[in-house]
Amino acid sequence: MAWPYSALIGVIVVVVFYRWLNIAFHPDLRHVPGPFLNRFSRLPLKYAICTGHRADYIHSLHQKYGHVVRIAPNEVDVSDIKAVKIIHRSGTGYLKADWYPNTHPTKTSDDDMCLFQVQNPKTAAERRKLYHRSGSRLALKAWEPQVREYTEVAVAKIKRDIHNLGQADIWKWFTYMATDLIGVVAFGESFGLLRTEVDITLTHDLEKIMMLTGLGVEFNLWFFVRYFSVPGIGNLKKILARMLEEGYRAVAATKNSAKGGSHTLFSKMVPEDGSEAPLVDSVVANEAIGDIVAGSDTTVAGIVYIIYAVLRHPKVKKRLEEELATCSASPSWDELEGKAYLNWVVDEGLRLYPPAPSSLPRKVPDKGAMLGGFQLPGRCVVSTQALTIQRDPIAFPNPEEFIPERWENATAEMKDHFVVFGGSMRSCVGQHLARLELLFAVQTFFRECPDVVMAQSADEKCMERLDFFTAKPRGGKVELTKK
Numbered sequence: 001m002a003w004p005y006s007a008l009i010g011v012i013v014v015v016v017f018y019r020w021l022n023i024a025f026h027p028d029l030r031h032v033p034g035p036f037l038n039r040f041s042r043l044p045l046k047y048a049i050c051t052g053h054r055a056d057y058i059h060s061l062h063q064k065y066g067h068v069v070r071i072a073p074n075e076v077d078v079s080d081i082k083a084v085k086i087i088h089r090s091g092t093g094y095l096k097a098d099w100y101p102n103t104h105p106t107k108t109s110d111d112d113m114c115l116f117q118v119q120n121p122k123t124a125a126e127r128r129k130l131y132h133r134s135g136s137r138l139a140l141k142a143w144e145p146q147v148r149e150y151t152e153v154a155v156a157k158i159k160r161d162i163h164n165l166g167q168a169d170i171w172k173w174f175t176y177m178a179t180d181l182i183g184v185v186a187f188g189e190s191f192g193l194l195r196t197e198v199d200i201t202l203t204h205d206l207e208k209i210m211m212l213t214g215l216g217v218e219f220n221l222w223f224f225v226r227y228f229s230v231p232g233i234g235n236l237k238k239i240l241a242r243m244l245e246e247g248y249r250a251v252a253a254t255k256n257s258a259k260g261g262s263h264t265l266f267s268k269m270v271p272e273d274g275s276e277a278p279l280v281d282s283v284v285a286n287e288a289i290g291d292i293v294a295g296s297d298t299t300v301a302g303i304v305y306i307i308y309a310v311l312r313h314p315k316v317k318k319r320l321e322e323e324l325a326t327c328s329a330s331p332s333w334d335e336l337e338g339k340a341y342l343n344w345v346v347d348e349g350l351r352l353y354p355p356a357p358s359s360l361p362r363k364v365p366d367k368g369a370m371l372g373g374f375q376l377p378g379r380c381v382v383s384t385q386a387l388t389i390q391r392d393p394i395a396f397p398n399p400e401e402f403i404p405e406r407w408e409n410a411t412a413e414m415k416d417h418f419v420v421f422g423g424s425m426r427s428c429v430g431q432h433l434a435r436l437e438l439l440f441a442v443q444t445f446f447r448e449c450p451d452v453v454m455a456q457s458a459d460e461k462c463m464e465r466l467d468f469f470t471a472k473p474r475g476g477k478v479e480l481t482k483k
């Protein structure tokens with residue numbers, strides 16, 4: 001090799017090596033506890049991400065090293081609640097880390113992305129306002145009848161399968177239900193999954209998208225997705241194109257539903273009253289994709305793991321059934337919110353089995369910050385995860401146990417540590433919808449299916465949770481059978 005090239009490569013190697021050492025031995029990060037290897041390498045974290053165990057891996061580090069741990073050379077995870085609150089509070093300057101826009105294949109500007117991916121707090125606040133007006137608790141009342149109807153249909157099909165086939169896959173039926181309901185609120189009509197019982201490409205795409213996106217970011221695969229047709233990666237390209245088509249369908253449906261006097265989750269984003277649209281159609285289409293992805297698996301995981309937990313605790317089941325026996329034949333959302341034990345069961349299920357258990361990464365403000373007793377350098381990534389915060393024995397004694405009764409006298413500490421829908425500034429905009437679905441699904445299931453148990457196939461190995469940002473059972477399906 002000619003000497004100028006060798007010299008150039010030499011300089012690059014020295015610069016990269018110097019920067020790497022600089023991060024590994026950064027005077028601030030040096031004191032943050034964690035495995036020695038994590039100072040130099042992201043490999044242990046990468047391995048956990050690839051195997052679907054990011055949250056478990058980080059949780060194990062917290063158990064060993066405390067509330068602040070170094071999970072990678074430039075990344076720290078924090079579970080100290082005071083620090084968690086600072087990170088997620090509005091105005092403290094902790095913006096979403098680059099991981100979020102990196103989940104967008106073309107990574108353009110904040111203005112083109114869906115809310116989940118937006119970093120700029122002003123853009124996010126404006127977008128959230130548009131949601132609050134059409135996805136508020138009050139606005140959701142309009143969809144209450146459909147939520148009731150769809151949960152009843154899903155549970156009827158579960159009962160039918162158990163009766164006719166000897167077992168039913170509740171992961172499948174609640175996925176159909178949650179996807180159909182996202183269709184109703186975002187597209188003005190369901191996808192017809194519960195009615196036709198025919199799987200559509202969208203459900204398969206949804207199954208893969210979170211995992212492929214997560215791996216895409218971790219291994220910088222978007223470049224290849226854009227320019228090459230590599231098997232597997234090419235598949236992701238097709239999935240993204242199909243999802244975008246669905247997004248545009250949501251925009252069209254919102255325009256149509258406005259003509260008919262109804263509304264969707266995006267009605268304020270594409271107004272039909274002649275006022276100027278606050279967002280262009282392509283952004284609303286992206287927003288719709290974001291909601292289908294964010295609102296389907298999460299809700300299903302919530303419902304399924306709550307049912308799983310209750311079926312493993314006969315005393316809890318008995319008390320829940322006794323309370324549900326006092327419900328009217330067709331209870332309203334308000335009535336279900338008044339059922340104390342049902343709400344404790346839901347909260348405890350979401351606490352122990354958070355549907356989004358993993359890190360919510362943020363950037364430390366440029367000037368650096370003191371968090372949980374450690375000085376962290378500016379722009380270092382600091383994340384928080386529900387799995388660890390919601391199992392902190394400071395707030396939840398015997399944290400690994402499913403004890404709905406602990407919510408009877410919920411302390412301020414418990415409420416602070418309940419972060420299943422994220423932190424205050426960028427918390428989940430779909431949480432009211434999720435809660436509505438959870439209450440109806442759990443109520444209907446335990447009212448209609450008093451004599452079912454987990455099937456042999458749904459053993460601990462099958463129910464082990466893999467997380468690719470959202471949680472899923474390793475077995476893929478969750479079968480129930482008759483007692």
Ligand code: HEM
Pocket residue numbers: 115116117124128290291292294295296298299302354355356360361419420421422423425426427428429430431433434
């Ligand atoms: C049990 C069900 C759900 C859980 C546990 C859940 C959890 C979360 C969490 C933890 C975040 C914060 C993410 C972060 O900071 O990185 C979030 C954000 C978000 N969720 Fe949900 N979610 C659920 C259901 C839904 C539904 C049904 C929708 C849509 C209708 C939805 C739409 C969103 C959106 C758009 C964001 C981004 C908010 C922002 O960045 O400002 N989620 N969700």
